[in-house]
Amino acid sequence: MAWHLNTLASLHWRRWDDEWVVFDVGSGQTHQMDTLTAVTLMVVDGTPVPLAELGSRVAAELLIPSSQELFDALNGILHRLVTAGLLESAVP
Numbered sequence: 001m002a003w004h005l006n007t008l009a010s011l012h013w014r015r016w017d018d019e020w021v022v023f024d025v026g027s028g029q030t031h032q033m034d035t036l037t038a039v040t041l042m043v044v045d046g047t048p049v050p051l052a053e054l055g056s057r058v059a060a061e062l063l064i065p066s067s068q069e070l071f072d073a074l075n076g077i078l079h080r081l082v083t084a085g086l087l088e089s090a091v092p
Contacts, residue, residue, distance in 0.1 A: 002048035
């Protein structure tokens with residue numbers, strides 16, 4: 001399973017300290033998120049990314065270890081982003 005940005009989404013970003021806000025032109029919705037969620041969404045913007053690669057890329061961006069705890073957090077984040085209409089899954 002690979003993850004990618006919803007094809008209807010067009011995102012505009014703003015950041016204040018550790019809080020991020022993204023406006024999706026496609027849906028007209030504004031989403032507030034933490035840094036881990038924002039980086040996850042940024043990593044999948046452009047091309048589908050399998051979960052294992054997503055974890056490695058997010059860890060590298062945030063300079064944190066790639067761990068089971070990170071993958072558990074990513075699973076929850078992916079679910080929330082899909083529910084919000086920002087992400088879709090695809091078969092690679």
